[in-house]
Amino acid sequence: MGILEVKGINKRFGGLQALGDVNLSVAENTVHAIIGPNGAGKSTLLNVLVGKLIPDSGSVMFDGQSVLGRKPHEINQMGISRVFQTPEIFSDLSVFENVLIPCFAKRDGSFRMHAIESVFSEKAIHQQAEEILADVNMLEKRHMIASSLSRGDKRRLEMAMCLVQDPRLLLLDEPTAGMARADTENTINLLKEIRTKRGITMAIIEHDMNVVFSLAERITVLAQGTPLVEDTPDNIKGHPKVREAYLGEAQV
Numbered sequence: 001m002g003i004l005e006v007k008g009i010n011k012r013f014g015g016l017q018a019l020g021d022v023n024l025s026v027a028e029n030t031v032h033a034i035i036g037p038n039g040a041g042k043s044t045l046l047n048v049l050v051g052k053l054i055p056d057s058g059s060v061m062f063d064g065q066s067v068l069g070r071k072p073h074e075i076n077q078m079g080i081s082r083v084f085q086t087p088e089i090f091s092d093l094s095v096f097e098n099v100l101i102p103c104f105a106k107r108d109g110s111f112r113m114h115a116i117e118s119v120f121s122e123k124a125i126h127q128q129a130e131e132i133l134a135d136v137n138m139l140e141k142r143h144m145i146a147s148s149l150s151r152g153d154k155r156r157l158e159m160a161m162c163l164v165q166d167p168r169l170l171l172l173d174e175p176t177a178g179m180a181r182a183d184t185e186n187t188i189n190l191l192k193e194i195r196t197k198r199g200i201t202m203a204i205i206e207h208d209m210n211v212v213f214s215l216a217e218r219i220t221v222l223a224q225g226t227p228l229v230e231d232t233p234d235n236i237k238g239h240p241k242v243r244e245a246y247l248g249e250a251q252v
């Protein structure tokens with residue numbers, strides 16, 4: 001039984017069946033890639049998982065609890081975080097200030113403080129922000145303005161902000177889209193580090209097969225809204241059904 005269990009998901013947009021009977025099981029503490037040609041339904045599936053889209057039928061269970069019908073922020077509080085193609089950071093603020101924002105938001109969202117406790121908690125929050133920046137190897141860049149970072153480091157910063165919430169499942173939507181090689185490598189290493197240090201389960205949508213094969217332990221191939229094959233990267237490589245699905249696109 002996976003930490004994420006998707007069963008029989010169907011989603012239509014008018015006459016178009018974007019998802020047709022999608023089943024997916026993501027095991028805890030693994031990196032699971034969802035790949036497939038353009039229009040296969042990958043983003044639609046991700047949007048269902050984070051509560052942005054309501055499917056016509058099916059179920060989504062996270063750690064034994066139903067996700068469907070919950071609002072995106074409630075799903076986030078359950079421990080599911082999504083990372084978008086473009087890092088969501090505050091460009092005009094420093095690296096450190098960026099990480100302080102979710103730290104304070106977490107404190108203020110969880111309980112009210114008396115003034116004296118608030119002062120102590122502020123120290124603790126600064127320490128927490130430093131620890132998280134150290135975790136993603138960004139402590140030395142804490143005073144830099146976020147807009148001046150490389151794309152790979154922007155991704156590192158965003159990931160630090162995301163880690164404040166202590167997610168158990170990270171959903172990554174093409175995390176290296178549009179990146180130069182060096183930034184892509186930076187991001188692959190970042191995700192490997194987070195996986196090793198924190199054991200966070202990851203489901204990743206990605207077109208770059210180098211990224212997929214560097215990170216994934218399981219791969220599900222979607223085509224026309226339906227899972228074609230689910231297997232290990234070695235078995236997916238050169239799989240005839242996968243080649244057929246990708247005909248005319250990037251080689252797998």
Ligand SMILES: Nc1ncnc2c1ncn2[C@@H]1O[C@H](COP(=O)(O)OP(=O)(O)OP(=O)(O)O)[C@@H](O)[C@H]1O
Binds near residue numbers: 016037039040041042
């Ligand atoms: N809001 C929407 N309204 C109508 N059709 C949609 C909507 N969102 C997606 N679709 C259609 O559903 C199908 C699946 O789209 P989706 O974006 O999930 O595919 P994808 O696998 O993520 O593709 P890509 O790799 O190009 O991002 C496509 O045919 C798309 O045009």
